[in-house]
Amino acid sequence: MTTMGKEKAEIKFLDVSDLEVQFRVPRRGGFFYQKSAALKAVDGVSFSMTRGETLGLVGESGCGKSTTGRAVLQLLRPSRGRVIFDEEPIHEFWRRKGQKWVWDQRLRDLRRRMQMIFQDPFASLNPRMTVESILAEPLQNFDVIQGVERREKIQHLLMTVGMDPRCMRRYPHEFSGGQRQRIGIARALALGPEFIVADEPISALDVSIQAQIMNLLSELRENLGLTLLFIAHDLAAIRHVSDRIAVMYLGRIVELASAQTIVNRPQHPYTQALLSAVPVPDPKQEQLRQRTILSGEMPSPINPPTGCPFHTRCPLREDRCRSEIPVMRTIETGHQVACHLVS
């Protein structure tokens, strides 16, 4: 019995393996024919999440973190790899319709259980809809409840995210950035999801409001038992809300460990550089800090370097880093690194 119980606890709620997303991008090849090239935005990403866990996905712009989030939710069709959501292989829930791939019914039904919170609260709310109709839309689509009950549900949702329910007649432009982000969160919660991908939910907000929204997300996660994939570029912010953190670089995860380990004992040279680049609001410490300042920039994913994707900027690179791609290895329980130099 005890072994069975243990197995049950270890069941992965979300299991992503070898995820790859390709985009076709036009390449200049003369005026009359445009050649297209393949851009691998996500290149062999694997991770898993247990129920109720928060996983932070950090990296710089263009590293593929948002694309990973979208591909996990099947908002983009992965070109390779598997996404198992609560034992269902959702990467297979697509069907062909003419030239295009569309979601099949199983995926549509699952949408209730997985939702997304977007970065820009100005772009993600329809300016011509009232707050009430914005929040009613998911309820309508899934035909959950109508009439008075629906209105009550909307009022309840607004209160859950710390807003006055009387504001539901108003339009998005009447709210500040932080309030709009709350509305976006309320919309994501409308159908009672179990899994939420939050794509940079705080980076468009003012400093004093960022903490409010992060606390709200932590609180909701606790109260509603949400599983949260939190995507951000800000390592300082993400470590306070995440159980574990995955660091991405050029379409791959280069290090994955508990939030504590990533910050206190980072092993990958990129994680180390990323940490040392985060400014600390303390002038004394800033003077004493030894910074690893990386040279150069992230290479273009259209033309990725051979070998380790980070070798072009890595202060520690060796010969084999130029030719061999390092694989993710477990160096201690719960700590994986993809680097030739880490034993």
Add this chain to the structure above:
Amino acid sequence: METRSENVLEVRDLRTHFRTDDGLIKAVDGVSFSVKRGETLGIVGESGSGKSVTCLSAMQLVPKPAAFHPTGSIHFGDTNLLSLTEAEIQKLRGERLAMIFQDPLTSLNPYLTVARQLTEVLEVHQGVRPAAARRTSIEMLERVGIPDAASRIDQHPHQFSGGMRQRVMIAMALLCGPEVLFADEPTTALDVTIQAQILELMKNLQKVIGTAVVLVTHDLGVVAGITDRVAVMYAGRIVEEGTTAEVFANPQHPYTRGLLESMPRIDTPIQKTLYAIPGLPPDLGNLPAGCPFHPRCASATNQCQNIYPETRVISSTHQATCWEVEGSK
């Protein structure tokens, strides 16, 4: 009291108001500060606090007549910038006063090569011959760390990455060796590893060229790393000012303290709940009476609700505008 000669820039009681459909917006409302030669002053605040408009007013880049003509004075040496004509300020702008913006893509001209945009500065302001201007421009691009500058100078802005574009902007701003450089959120649009590169670059160049920098940012981490003094703005006014060491070690204004506490930090133990300043940022069209921060302030009293606070002096270099701060008037 400091004498004017030490201060390369001295702003007194600057007010820039905008007339809008929502009424009169007092974006900057009585701001005073000064910057010494070679010093870096950080202006910190959230969106709408007036930090950018302060710089734009000094550069005379505020659109008129949407704004009331800024009042007060901005002394640059012995000249009051606010009393200059457009032609007169034009002479100073780009040569002795320079500015870099948050988004280099919208502030560089997409039609012109980098070479055109850089050499123009030298040709117009210093009458440098084209060939010499090109040489100097290439040297400057090399100094700001653009690899292969001699050939990249002939490219257009869109052919540069975000970090490289910001380097081009910095090169352009420093070409004539300005006495004051306004940097408006110069690293906000950049990734942290690139931000670290740019901040390092700015620090080193400032040492060599001796430019005074006014750095506008919302990021207290950036301020801690690069500035000598800092001014915190809220709702169009400076609420606290001091040396960077003083303000961070001994913040006095409740807003400064709140900002510092609410910053998620990399160097502290993990906090389950972060401190958050309650409430919303102020609506400039509809500011509350008294101290504009009082609706969000935990220590607000009756007095705070009615009367704008006095500025209290904590030390000869540190002051805060709050009724609750102890210090001399």
